[in-house]
Amino acid sequence: MKIAKKDWLFIALVAGVLIVFFAISGEEKTKKVPYDENHKPSYEIFKQTGSKMEADKGCPQCHNEQGGIPFPANHPVKPKEGPSRCLFCHKLQKI
Numbered sequence: 664m665k666i667a668k669k670d671w672l673f674i675a676l677v678a679g680v681l682i683v684f685f686a687i688s689g690e691e692k693t694k695k696v697p698y699d700e701n702h703k704p705s706y707e708i709f710k711q712t713g714s715k716m717e718a719d720k721g722c723p724q725c726h727n728e729q730g731g732i733p734f735p736a737n738h739p740v741k742p743k744e745g746p747s748r749c750l751f752c753h754k755l756q757k758i
């Protein structure tokens with residue numbers, strides 16, 4: 664199929680919009696998961712399984728309300744309310 668010049672212009676326009684969109688959404692405000700001794704195992708799980716949901720399972724072991732590292736009072740979700748999707752908001756750092 665031959666792509667006409669005006670189609671290329673349209674493709675370029677769509678690509679430009681997408682780039683702007685990703686540039687804006689890539690602006691992180693929520694704290695990232697620190698890459699330290701406590702969190703290295705979580706990075707390892709993600710590397711091995713390629714699944715953020717698998718890595719998520721390890722977080723409540725330390726981050727919980729009962730004697731673990733408590734969440735800030737205004738934290739948007741509590742881990743006991745169903746499966747924790749910590750990494751949905753707290754991104755892993757690029758290592």
Ligand code: HEC
Nearest residue numbers: 694695696697701705718719721722724725732749750753
């Ligand atoms: C072995 C225990 C342990 C595990 C497992 C763990 N954490 Fe933590 N986390 C800590 C401790 C201790 C702190 C506070 C001290 C620090 O910053 O390291 C902390 C701090 C944090 C912070 C705040 C960092 C900051 O900049 O203030 C975030 C976000 C976080 N953890 C997310 C996670 C997520 C997401 C997971 C699961 C992928 C996870 N943690 C698993 C022990 C743990």
Ligand code: HEC
Nearest residue numbers: 692693694722726735738739740742747748749751752753
């Ligand atoms: C819906 C998004 C969302 C999810 C899901 C989420 N968090 Fe948070 N979390 C936040 C926001 C927003 C803050 C406060 C702002 C910030 O981190 O900069 C926060 C703060 C924290 C802090 C304190 C950071 C500090 O030192 O100020 C920790 C620790 C933390 N979250 C851990 C977790 C863990 C562990 C999970 C999974 C059980 C989790 N979060 C799931 C959005 C989320």
